[in-house]
Amino acid sequence: MLNIVSILIGLLSLVIVIPSQIPLLGWGNWLALPLVVVGIAIGALSKSDSGRNFCLIIFAVAVVRLLLGGGVL
Template identity: 60%
Template structure:
């Protein structure tokens, strides 16, 4: 059950992160990062690692995009 919740948080975060790759929408990553962290924590508490790993991949995409934009743009 926790793995499913982790996947749901990861998918919702991915829906936010994908448009945030467009220039001047990088601020949306700051909205997605707390959701991703919740997904990682839920994935860590579950018996399976798939949801956690998916959230970590989404987190890496968001963090790389934030670092390229200087944290804001």
């Protein structure tokens, strides 16, 4: 059950992260990062690793985008 919750949180944050890849919308990644961290924590409590791994991938995409944009853009 926790794995499904983690995947749903990951999908919600993915909806935020995808448009944030457009220049000048990078601030959306700052909104998605806390949500992704919650998904990672819930996924870590689950027996299965798929939800946690999905959230980790989304987290990596958001962090790389923030690093490339200087943290703001």
